[in-house]
Amino acid sequence: MKETIRDMLKTAVKAAAAGKKLPVDSIPDAIDVEEPKFESHGDFSSNAAMISAPVQKLPPRVIAQAIIDHIQDSEGVIEKMEVAGPGFINFFIRPDAWRPVLDQIHEKGDLYGSSNFGKGRAVQVEFVSANPTGPLHVGHGRGAAVGDSVAKILSFIGYSVQREYYINDSGRQIRTLGNSVYLRYRELSGEKIEFPDGLYKGDYIIDLAQSVRDLQGDSLLRKPESEAVGFCARYAADIILKGIRDDLAAFNVEFDRWYSEQGLYDSGSVDRSIQSFRNRGLIYEKDGALWFKTSEHGDEKDRVVVKSGGETTYFASDIAYHTEKYERGFERVIDVWGADHHGYIPRIRSFLTALDIDQERFDVILVKMVNLLRGGVQIAMSTRAGEFVTLKEVVGEVGSDAARFIFLTRHYESPLDFDLEVAKKKSNDNPVYYVQYVHARICSIVARGLERGIDAGTAGPEKHSGSIEPEEIRLIKLMNRYPEVVLHAGRRLEPHRITYFLTELASAFHTYYNKHRVLADDIELTRFRLYLVLAVRKIIKNGLELLGVSAPEKM
RNA sequence: GCGCCCGUAGCUCAGUUGGAUAGAGCGCCGGACUUCGAAUCCGUAGGCCGCAGGUUCGAAUCCUGCCGGGCGCACCA
Numbered sequence: 001m002k003e004t005i006r007d008m009l010k011t012a013v014k015a016a017a018a019g020k021k022l023p024v025d026s027i028p029d030a031i032d033v034e035e036p037k038f039e040s041h042g043d044f045s046s047n048a049a050m051i052s053a054p055v056q057k058l059p060p061r062v063i064a065q066a067i068i069d070h071i072q073d074s075e076g077v078i079e080k081m082e083v084a085g086p087g088f089i090n091f092f093i094r095p096d097a098w099r100p101v102l103d104q105i106h107e108k109g110d111l112y113g114s115s116n117f118g119k120g121r122a123v124q125v126e127f128v129s130a131n132p133t134g135p136l137h138v139g140h141g142r143g144a145a146v147g148d149s150v151a152k153i154l155s156f157i158g159y160s161v162q163r164e165y166y167i168n169d170s171g172r173q174i175r176t177l178g179n180s181v182y183l184r185y186r187e188l189s190g191e192k193i194e195f196p197d198g199l200y201k202g203d204y205i206i207d208l209a210q211s212v213r214d215l216q217g218d219s220l221l222r223k224p225e226s227e228a229v230g231f232c233a234r235y236a237a238d239i240i241l242k243g244i245r246d247d248l249a250a251f252n253v254e255f256d257r258w259y260s261e262q263g264l265y266d267s268g269s270v271d272r273s274i275q276s277f278r279n280r281g282l283i284y285e286k287d288g289a290l291w292f293k294t295s296e297h298g299d300e301k302d303r304v305v306v307k308s309g310g311e312t313t314y315f316a317s318d319i320a321y322h323t324e325k326y327e328r329g330f331e332r333v334i335d336v337w338g339a340d341h342h343g344y345i346p347r348i349r350s351f352l353t354a355l356d357i358d359q360e361r362f363d364v365i366l367v368k369m370v371n372l373l374r375g376g377v378q379i380a381m382s383t384r385a386g387e388f389v390t391l392k393e394v395v396g397e398v399g400s401d402a403a404r405f406i407f408l409t410r411h412y413e414s415p416l417d418f419d420l421e422v423a424k425k426k427s428n429d430n431p432v433y434y435v436q437y438v439h440a441r442i443c444s445i446v447a448r449g450l451e452r453g454i455d456a457g458t459a460g461p462e463k464h465s466g467s468i469e470p471e472e473i474r475l476i477k478l479m480n481r482y483p484e485v486v487l488h489a490g491r492r493l494e495p496h497r498i499t500y501f502l503t504e505l506a507s508a509f510h511t512y513y514n515k516h517r518v519l520a521d522d523i524e525l526t527r528f529r530l531y532l533v534l535a536v537r538k539i540i541k542n543g544l545e546l547l548g549v550s551a552p553e554k555m
Numbered sequence: 556g557c558g559c560c561c562g563u564a565g566c567u568c569a570g571u572u573g574g575a576u577a578g579a580g581c582g583c584c585g586g587a588c589u590u591c592g593a594a595u596c597c598g599u600a601g602g603c604c605g606c607a608g609g610u611u612c613g614a615a616u617c618c619u620g621c622c623g624g625g626c627g628c629a630c631c632a
Contacts, residue, residue: 034571037578047574050612060612085575086612131632173632289630300558300628307630314632342559343627366560368625409580410568413560415625417567422581426594429581433594445591452591481571488571500569503579514587514596555594 001077001101001480002033002044005091008071009033009048015070022066027052035481042082042090043477049087060087095468098476105479105535113486113542118159122329125151127336127365128248129166132241133177134202136391138370138418139338141251144391145407145548146367147336148253149495152546157490162330165255166321169237170262171314176200177240178233182220184209185232189218208236247392251400252548264320270312273320274305282354292319297350319351332361334493339366339413365493367412373419398423401549405432408499408547431499435506435540436552442509442537443553445518449530452519456530464528471512472532478505482539486546495547502543509536 017025031048049064064083077097127147155161180199220228277283288308305316489497541551
């Protein structure tokens with residue numbers, strides 16, 4: 001509909017110019033056709049005349065009038081047009097002209113809202129990527145919800161998407177994990193242990209130590225410490241990673257690939273990467289360490305890749321990893337990180353510049369923290385002390401749907417308060433049910449219709465020529481907007497836009513439902529309304545799917 | 556001290572990448588179930604969009620400077 005109007009504007013300007021009413025026969029691409037906030041401003045409004053003023057060298061209102069005079073409305077969708085305010089052109093759509101939108105929705109079905117914006121380009125979304133040193137907590141849950149939803153949306157707008165989890169399974173933290181488990185293991189074997197700071201203290205470490213004992217008995221005590229620690233590290237990381245996979249599966253998040261950091265070392269990829277940058281003079285030696293010249297490309301200082309002790313840093317494998325991402329053929333790479341890592345961005349960006357990779361091809365989604373509350377009271381969390389609420393516990397308590405939806409109710413850059421009690425509430429406090437309820441309600445209506453012998457599947461508008469209610473037009477207008485909401489959410493990588501849209505659509509539906517009966521006395525009217533309501537159901541389901549939330553038929 | 560993010564209704568937050576008169580939910584108060592699901596709806600109140608300048612036809616949005624908050628500034632991960 002918007003495009004139609006845009007086209008009409010272009011042709012009108014050409015026609016006006018041809019008739020010598022305007023000096024220039026084109027309009028800038030920057031013009032907008034938007035839905036005004038106020039109904040009195042029409043269904044659509046354009047700033048074309050104002051934007052064109054500098055080009056046409058005429059007052060906006062004069063241009064606007066000239067355009068209106070030359071609008072050709074071949075399809076007859078416009079009821080009236082007017083010049084308003086400083087030079088807006090307002091369009092009022094004929095109520096009947098909205099009906100074809102319903103046909104489009106039904107024709108496109110599950111694909112309504114999808115597009116080919118991405119043109120099949122390969123994009124990778126890497127998210128969660130939590131170290132396998134402990135269970136996932138709520139913060140990871142938010143990252144998972146955001147990453148997965150972004151992936152779904154991008155896929156829906158025509159990208160070829162791969163979801164990846166980067167496993168930090170090498171380096172010091174894994175050794176720390178091994179040490180932690182090993183010490184607990186010795187403790188369980190009867191030794192008196194002074195548990196040092198800096199090790200992982202959660203109860204899960206003791207559980208892991210116990211299962212090492214169940215498996216190996218006392219045998220590790222007789223082995224050299226490094227070997228024993230190594231065993232504990234590998235064993236613990238495996239178990240924890242398996243737990244992470246399970247937790248994510250319960251959260252309806254699936255990855256296409258689990259990428260091992262250790263693999264980058266084993267394959268020699270890290271060494272090759274370092275060597276290649278060394279050859280190019282981008283990595284140099286100083287004070288016995290190897291440094292990357294990130295400062296030349298925007299970082300505030302150079303960064304160490306290999307410490308003087310010979311140990312590589314996290315940045316070393318990240319260089320290799322991100323290089324590989326592009327070598328694997330991804331045109332776009334999106335990393336989802338916790339906001340506390342934001343200082344890391346210039347590092348990666350400067351390295352990409354060094355690689356001569358266009359910055360446009362790299363995005364970071366920084367997800368801010370989650371404040372977990374219970375009944376308005378904040379729950380204290382400390383990863384170090386091992387006191388935190390896990391994702392598994394939250395999903396177990398409030399359910400995957402509620403958790404995912406709430407994680408996506410805010411822009412990811414905004415800190416999120418997550419109240420467990422609210423998440424469980426079955427009321428308007430809780431937007432998940434508000435939206436899901438629409439789906440269930442419509443399913444229920446359809447079922448009742450069937451009882452009366454009306455098959456909603458064959459319902460249609462064809463014979464209904466009566467007038468359309470304002471609440472019906474409002475619903476159709478909203479649904480008409482859905483494709484661009486999805487597109488925008490995808491372009492900006494902002495799933496919350498879908499959440500907001502669904503809430504708005506749900507609200508419009510509930511209002512409609514309370515005012516008008518779908519199963520009316522008039523059979524043709526009923527068929528039309530079923531047709532309408534089925535379209536709503538389709539979009540609710542589709543939108544929820546993009547958020548990774550189910551659309552129940554009964555609640 | 557430097558960098559990034561953020562200040563919008565009592566609370567939690569949106570605001571279509573510069574549009575007309577500022578938007579929701581919650582909370583408060585008052586209403587609506589003999590008919591398709593009340594997990595719903597309807598109504599009222601609530602605002603120097605942190606402050607001060609600037610850019611222009613037009614600013615919550617862009618620029619500068621303050622004030623206030625969060626985070627980051629390692630041969631950490």
